[in-house]
Amino acid sequence: MQLIHTxxxxxxxxxxxxxxxxxxxxxxxxxxxHQGHLDLVKKCKKQCEVSVVSIxxxxxxxxxxxDFEKYPISTAADVDLLEKEGVDFVFLPSVETMYxxxxxLKVDFGRLEKILEGAFRPGHFNGVGIVVSKxxxxxxxxxxxxxxxxxxxxxxxxxxxxxxxxxxxxxxVSTRRESDGLAMSSRNRRLSPLQREKALLLFQSLMLAKxxxxxxxxxxxxxxxxxxxxxxxxxxxxxxxxxxxxESFDLLEAWLPNLNCSVCIAAFIGEVRLxxxxxxxx
Ligand code: PAF
Numbered sequence: 299m300q301l302i303h304t305x306x307x308x309x310x311x312x313x314x315x316x317x318x319x320x321x322x323x324x325x326x327x328x329x330x331x332h333q334g335h336l337d338l339v340k341k342c343k344k345q346c347e348v349s350v351v352s353i354x355x356x357x358x359x360x361x362x363x364x365d366f367e368k369y370p371i372s373t374a375a376d377v378d379l380l381e382k383e384g385v386d387f388v389f390l391p392s393v394e395t396m397y398x399x400x401x402x403l404k405v406d407f408g409r410l411e412k413i414l415e416g417a418f419r420p421g422h423f424n425g426v427g428i429v430v431s432k433x434x435x436x437x438x439x440x441x442x443x444x445x446x447x448x449x450x451x452x453x454x455x456x457x458x459x460x461x462x463x464x465x466x467x468x469x470x471v472s473t474r475r476e477s478d479g480l481a482m483s484s485r486n487r488r489l490s491p492l493q494r495e496k497a498l499l500l501f502q503s504l505m506l507a508k509x510x511x512x513x514x515x516x517x518x519x520x521x522x523x524x525x526x527x528x529x530x531x532x533x534x535x536x537x538x539x540x541x542x543x544x545e546s547f548d549l550l551e552a553w554l555p556n557l558n559c560s561v562c563i564a565a566f567i568g569e570v571r572l573x574x575x576x577x578x579x580x
Contacts, residue, residue, distance in 0.1 A: 299381045302389045305436040311387070312438060320347040324439035326430060329353040330370040330484035331379050334474035338443040339383050341471050350437055351380050352389040354396060359425030365571065370487045389437060401428050407454050413549055414562055415450045415573065418537050423454050430455055434464050442466050447473040447481050449560060449575045453547045473574070479505070481574045488570045496534050497567045503527065503539060504576035507561040511553045511578050517541050518551070528565065537564040537571075544577060555579060 302308050315322060323346030325338045331353075342349045353376055360366035373390070380388055405427035410416050416423055434442070444452050452470055459466055474482045479501035480494075489497055503524045510520045521539055528536035541550045544558040553559055562575040 299377075299385055300387050301377070302387055303391060304395050305391075308387075308389065308436060315348055321441065322346060322348045322350060322437070322439045323441045323443065324433065324437050325349070325351045325443045326433050327351060327353055327376075328355045328369065328484065329376050330372050330487060331376045332474070332482045332484065332486075334445055334447065334471075334482040336379065336383060337474050338445060338471050339380065339385060341469060342441070342443050343384060345469065346439075346441055348387070349385045350387045350389055350439065351385050352391070352433055352437065354389075354391055354429070354433075356396070356425055356429040357393060358397070358401070358428055359422050361419045361421050362571075364569070368488060370484055389433075391436075396429065396432055403428065405431075405458070407457055410450065410454055410457065410547060413450075413547070414538055414540060414542075415564070418564060423451075426451060426454060427458050430458060431462065431464075434466055439466055441469055443469045443471060445473065446470050447483065447574065449542075449544070449562060450547060453545070475501070481572075483572060485570050485572060489567060493533070493567045493570065496531060497570075497572055499528065499531060499534060499567075500563050500565055500572055500574045503563055504561055504574060507539070507541075508576055508578055511541075511559075511561075517553055524563075533568055535566040537566070539563045541578075553578060 323342035325342050327335050339351060353373060355369050357366055377388060405424050407423050411423055444455060456468060459468060478498060480497055507520050524539045525536060528534055540562050541553060542548060542560055542562055543550060544560045550559060559578045560575045564573045
């Protein structure tokens with residue numbers, strides 16, 4: 299496994315790979331890797347001849363400076379994990395490499411900016427759009443892999459690829475959960491044992507939503523029940539729980555069994571903000 303730190307280093311390797319006609323797969327990450335990331339890596343290795351994992355905690359996508367400062371970093375352990383997975387290249391750029399100058403460009407994803415993550419984290423998707431575009435331009439992968447846990451990010455990146463004609467095929471991988479159902483996330487490392495227990499309320503709410511929707515209960519009544527459950531739990535704060543059409547990300551007032559729908563949730567557990575989602579009819 300080779301560690302790469304700059305675009306220039308990668309360019310030389312990329313030219314050789316191009317001559318041998320190899321399929322390049324990219325797994326973009328912000329490090330603090332867990333089994334969910336490794337699922338992306340496994341899929342990448344299965345589908346592509348060359349696997350590249352990027353580790354870069356992208357400052358421009360954090361709307362909350364404290365979240366950025368406290369974002370867990372474990373680069374040495376991450377590199378060990380990736381080596382064990384048989385990854386070919388790890389791209390570890392510095393902030394100066396990725397942002398030699400402050401980007402002037404602003405990416406606006408329209409409707410997706412105004413709902414859920416877009417509404418609660420202003421500027422977040424601009425930062426994601428910029429950094430993912432940079433990674434696509436530097437690494438020039440044929441295929442890129444993203445987790446379904448960040449469902450709205452998947453919709454945003456799909457729109458980025460379509461609108462800017464990036465020649466990149468997108469692949470998504472289902473959410474990996476702990477044995478009790480908590481979605482794996484790098485931010486889970488910041489939870490105290492008590493907060494870890496409370497964090498389960500996200501998964502429990504999604505399960506409740508799925509069960510009740512499938513029984514024919516109205517979405518509005520379920521949404522209200524979940525809001526009340528959060529109000530009755532100390533030190534947690536629900537930001538949103540919404541029903542969306544999975545691909546278009548249209549907000550829905552009611553469940554439509556013939557459409558792919560997902561329930562999306564975001565909440566603070568203490569000061570740690572977690573998100574999760576659950577497909578309803580699959
Ligand atoms: O999902 C993430 O970890 C990040 O948003 C990404 C795609 C690596 C961009 O920084």
